[in-house]
Amino acid sequence: MTLTRVSQSKHFGGTLTKYSHASTSTQSTMHFNIFLPKEAAGNTKVPVLYCLGGLTSTEDNFPQKSGFGARASQYGLALVFPDNSPRNVSSRTYIQGDLGFSEAGASSDIGYGAGFYLNATKAPWDKNWKMYDYIAKELPEVIASNFPVDTARTSILGHSMGGHGALSIFLKNQSAYKSISAFAPILHPIESSWGQYALPRYLGEDKKTWEEYDTIKLLSRYAAEKNLRDDVKFFIDQGTGDQFLNNPDRLHTTVLVDLVKDLGLEKQFEIRFQDGYDHGFFFISTFMNDHIDHHAKSLGLTLNA
Amino acid sequence: MTLTRVSQSKHFGGTLTKYSHASTSTQSTMHFNIFLPKEAAGNTKVPVLYCLGGLTSTEDNFPQKSGFGARASQYGLALVFPDNSPRNVSSRTYIQGDLGFSEAGASSDIGYGAGFYLNATKAPWDKNWKMYDYIAKELPEVIASNFPVDTARTSILGHSMGGHGALSIFLKNQSAYKSISAFAPILHPIESSWGQYALPRYLGEDKKTWEEYDTIKLLSRYAAEKNLRDDVKFFIDQGTGDQFLNNPDRLHTTVLVDLVKDLGLEKQFEIRFQDGYDHGFFFISTFMNDHIDHHAKSLGLTLNA
Numbered sequence: 047m048t049l050t051r052v053s054q055s056k057h058f059g060g061t062l063t064k065y066s067h068a069s070t071s072t073q074s075t076m077h078f079n080i081f082l083p084k085e086a087a088g089n090t091k092v093p094v095l096y097c098l099g100g101l102t103s104t105e106d107n108f109p110q111k112s113g114f115g116a117r118a119s120q121y122g123l124a125l126v127f128p129d130n131s132p133r134n135v136s137s138r139t140y141i142q143g144d145l146g147f148s149e150a151g152a153s154s155d156i157g158y159g160a161g162f163y164l165n166a167t168k169a170p171w172d173k174n175w176k177m178y179d180y181i182a183k184e185l186p187e188v189i190a191s192n193f194p195v196d197t198a199r200t201s202i203l204g205h206s207m208g209g210h211g212a213l214s215i216f217l218k219n220q221s222a223y224k225s226i227s228a229f230a231p232i233l234h235p236i237e238s239s240w241g242q243y244a245l246p247r248y249l250g251e252d253k254k255t256w257e258e259y260d261t262i263k264l265l266s267r268y269a270a271e272k273n274l275r276d277d278v279k280f281f282i283d284q285g286t287g288d289q290f291l292n293n294p295d296r297l298h299t300t301v302l303v304d305l306v307k308d309l310g311l312e313k314q315f316e317i318r319f320q321d322g323y324d325h326g327f328f329f330i331s332t333f334m335n336d337h338i339d340h341h342a343k344s345l346g347l348t349l350n351a
Numbered sequence: 352m353t354l355t356r357v358s359q360s361k362h363f364g365g366t367l368t369k370y371s372h373a374s375t376s377t378q379s380t381m382h383f384n385i386f387l388p389k390e391a392a393g394n395t396k397v398p399v400l401y402c403l404g405g406l407t408s409t410e411d412n413f414p415q416k417s418g419f420g421a422r423a424s425q426y427g428l429a430l431v432f433p434d435n436s437p438r439n440v441s442s443r444t445y446i447q448g449d450l451g452f453s454e455a456g457a458s459s460d461i462g463y464g465a466g467f468y469l470n471a472t473k474a475p476w477d478k479n480w481k482m483y484d485y486i487a488k489e490l491p492e493v494i495a496s497n498f499p500v501d502t503a504r505t506s507i508l509g510h511s512m513g514g515h516g517a518l519s520i521f522l523k524n525q526s527a528y529k530s531i532s533a534f535a536p537i538l539h540p541i542e543s544s545w546g547q548y549a550l551p552r553y554l555g556e557d558k559k560t561w562e563e564y565d566t567i568k569l570l571s572r573y574a575a576e577k578n579l580r581d582d583v584k585f586f587i588d589q590g591t592g593d594q595f596l597n598n599p600d601r602l603h604t605t606v607l608v609d610l611v612k613d614l615g616l617e618k619q620f621e622i623r624f625q626d627g628y629d630h631g632f633f634f635i636s637t638f639m640n641d642h643i644d645h646h647a648k649s650l651g652l653t654l655n656a
Contacts, residue, residue, distance in 0.1 A: 055633035056592060062633055113418040115636060287361060328360035328367055331420060 049192055052077065058119035059084040062109055067188060071180040073173060074132040077105045078185065081114070085122035086194045093199035093224075093345040094124040094189065095338070098181065100206030101240070102159045105129045108205070111327035117338040121347040124195050128185055130208065131161030132174040156244045162235070163211030164259045166248040175248060178259075182215050186222075201341040205229040205330055206290075206297075207240070213261040213280070217268060220275045225344035227281040227337045229330050230288055234262040234298035262301055269309045280315045281340045283333045285323030354497055357382065363424035364389040367414055372493060376485040378478060379437040382410045383490065386419070390427035391499045398504035398529075398650040399429040399494065400643070403486065405511030406545070407464045410434045413510070416632035422643040426652040429500050433490055435513065436466030437479040461549045467540070468516030469564045471553040480553060483564075487520045491527075506530040506646040510635055511595075511602075512537055512545070518566040518585070522573060525580045530649035532586040532642045534635050535593055539567040539603035567606055574614045585620045586645045588638045590628030 052064040060083040069076040086092045095118075097108045108114070108127045118125055156171075166175035190197045201224050204212030209231020216226040235241025236256045245256040257263040268274045282299075290296040299317065306315045323329040342348075357369040365388040374381040391397045400423075402413045413419070413432045423430055461476075471480035495502045506529050509517030514536020521531040540546025541561045550561040562568040573579045587604075595601040604622065611620045628634040647653075 055629050055631055056590070056627045056637075057633040058637050110416050110632065113420070113636070115418070115633070116640070285361070322361045324360050326360055327415065328362040328420070331418070332361075332363050335421070 047188055047191055049188070057081065058115040060086070060115075060119055062115075064105065069132075069180055069184060071176040071184045072132040072135075073176075074135050076132070076180065076185075077129050079105045079109045079127040080189070080193060081109065081118060081125040081127075082193065083119050083122045083124060086124060089194045091194045091196040092122055092124045093201070093347060094126060094195040094197075095341050095345075096126045096128070096181070096185075096200070096202045096212075098128065098163065098202070098204030098208030098211040099130045100204075100208050101130075101155065103130055103205075103208070104159070107327065111331060112334045113331040114334055114338065117335045120349045121338065121342045122350065123338065123342060123345070123347060124193070126185070126189055128181060130163075130211075131158055131177060133158055135174045155240050156247055160207070160244060162207060162241075162244055162248065162259065163215060164245075164248055167255070168248060168250045171248050177211075178215065181211065182219055182222075199224055199345045201225040201345060203227040203229070203337055203341070204231065206325065207232055209233075209282075210235060210259070210261060214259050214264055217261065217264040217274075218258075220273075220278070225278060225281075225341045227283075227340050229283050229333070229337070230285060230290070230297060230325050231261065231282060232297055233302045234260060236260045236263065237298060237301075238296045239294060240296055262298065262305060265302075265305060266309070269311065274311075274314075276314065278314065278344075279340075280317075281337065282315070282317045283320055283329075283336070284317065285320045285325065285329045287322045288325040288329075290325055352493055352496055354493070362386065363420040365391070365420075365424055367420075369410065374437075374485055374489060376481040376489045377437040377440075378481075379440050381437070381485065381490075382434050384410045384414045384432040385494070385498060386414065386423060386430040386432075387498065388424050388427045388429060391429060394499045396499045396501040397427055397429045398506070398652060399431060399500040399502075400646050400650075401431045401433070401486070401490075401505070401507045401517075403433065403468065403507070403509030403513030403516040404435045405509075405513050406435075406460065408435055408510075408513070409464070412632065416636060417639045418636040419639055419643065422640045425654045426643065426647045427655065428643065428647060428650070428652060429498070431490070431494055433486060435468075435516075436463055436482060438463055440479045460545050461552055465512070465549060467512060467546075467549050467553065467564065468520060469550075469553055472560070473553060473555045476553050482516075483520065486516065487524055487527075504529055504650045506650060508532040508534070508642055508646070509536065510534040511630065514538075514587075515540060515564070515566060519564050519569055522566065522569040522579075523563075525578075525583070528583075530583060530586075530646045532588075532645050534588050534638070534642070535590060535595070535602060535630050536566065536587060537602055538607045539565060541565045541568065542603060542606075543601045544599060545601055567603065567610060570607075570610060571614070574616065579616075579619075581619065583619065583649070584645075585622075586642065587620070587622045588625055588634075588641070589622065590625045590630065590634045592627045593630045593634075595630055 161177035209228030359368040466482035514533030
């Protein structure tokens with residue numbers, strides 16, 4: 047497993063470094079950024095928080111725009127910022143929009159920048175679009191093999207499509223993470239125009255396969271099966287000025303609120319509606335410290351003096 | 352003076368809004384972002400800090416990447432983020448690189464994204480490239496006419512080419528600003544490869560005209576003429592890992608350090624060399640709070656509880 051360093055910047059006493067590597071999951075060259083706090087300099091193992099980006103984002107959006115640095119350095123927390131899809135694979139048919147824009151009503155919701163954190167099973171996507179395996183399995187091994195991180199203290203968050211990714215990956219791998227949070231997550235992709243466009247193309251027409259990547263469906267199932275950890279709090283921020291909250295609803299936050307009530311899980315969910323905030327990074331950066339605080343608590347971290 | 356709202360996001364309880372307007376200085380449509388803290392909502396006048404971007408940046412880089420929001424909202428401080436050059440003017444000859452790249456050794460150091468905060472006097476640049484007038488005169492009038500800002504409490508900072516802009520505009524308009532700071536400023540453009548490329552093209556071959564936009568020359572002159580305010584501290588951060596500090600030196604930080612010593616102005620300058628930091632926004636965001644603190648002190652602001 048060879049990592050190639052692409053760039054590095056000092057940031058709040060630590061380092062933010064971009065690497066590329068050959069991924070076995072996606073059969074492509076993947077990029078990620080990793081922030082290592084100064085505490086990691088002496089090879090001391092530090093906890094790690096994975097941050098999954100939304101549609102159209104790359105490994106750069108979260109580190110550049112979320113304002114994570116001050117708080118992460120105060121806690122001595124590492125963060126990993128993966129890309130959200132394969133890039134630069136061989137066939138032109140994969141390029142964002144090449145398939146999409148040729149169809150009526152299509153948008154840039156498939157291909158590059160739109161991995162949906164799933165394992166595609168339908169051609170032409172099934173060769174490279176294996177983002178579930180990449181995020182849930184391969185990347186944590188790459189990180190553990192190359193950096194001083196304490197893999198027993200791993201957490202995950204995400205934004206929008208990345209919120210869907212963080213929640214669904216957490217639910218399917220509950221013992222792997224200490225905590226979970228999301229900004230404006232896509233909670234019910236099988237009922238969202240985004241999912242209804244991408245899921246049949248990635249997975250085929252059998253809707254049972256779509257439910258494997260749907261937070262509402264996964265949560266319902268695991269709760270019914272008593273396969274839901276009761277020692278984790280789901281922490282979610284949602285702006286009320288988010289353009290995707292209505293007309294049509296692409297996020298389904300209120301469906302989650304109702305489900306949590308139906309399942310009697312109110313104590314395990316903190317869903318905050320933030321007045322007037324939109325779907326973008328000026329919303330995320332406003333509340334990023336709260337999310338880092340949430341994860342730090344579960345990771346056993348305290349603020350440095 | 353009509354402003355057109357392009358976009359708006361809530362951010363740390365305030366609003367970040369992008370506007371476009373027809374500029375009389377540049378004879379073009381200019382864009383800027385303005386952050387208004389929640390204190391400005393009731394039309395209460397708040398102090399304002401102008402933030403000037405470096406080469407290739409637009410009105411978006413500073414607000415997206417500097418992490419200004421938390422601290423600015425704690426102080427109740429407004430910030431204005433201007434573009435750094437005219438855009439989309441009629442002639443193709445203006446487009447960044449169209450002139451530059453046709454000449455040996457040229458780079459993207461002129462035209463779009465490279466206004467150098469001067470008033471060009473040489474064709475074809477002399478029609479639109481009037482960024483000095485725009486930043487020092489026109490934009491403050493636009494801001495004062497349209498927003499609840501206390502114009503008697505105005506400060507300025509900048510990065511790289513924007514650091515040059517902030518320092519030279521401050522020196523030539525010392526009564527207009529309460530405080531000044533810069534990140535990795537270009538201090539001596541007449542001796543820098545950037546300036547030596549852009550200045551003759553914008554201003555012609557008479558080097559006396561270049562000195563009007565050179566912090567080292569302006570500082571020397573005003574100090575000799577006793578036309579330098581003694582109640583202002585120049586606050587500058589410079590990373591030692593900055594790729595432009597050596598081979599060749601394009602910033603001339605040490606020239607300023609020596610000049611300050613020669614002029615006996617040590618008490619008025621705080622020049623901090625930050626170990627290992629580079630020229631980019633991961634450097635800026637690490638120290639942005641210190642700069643906001645610096646300005647807030649001169650603007651009479653205290654942190655909210």
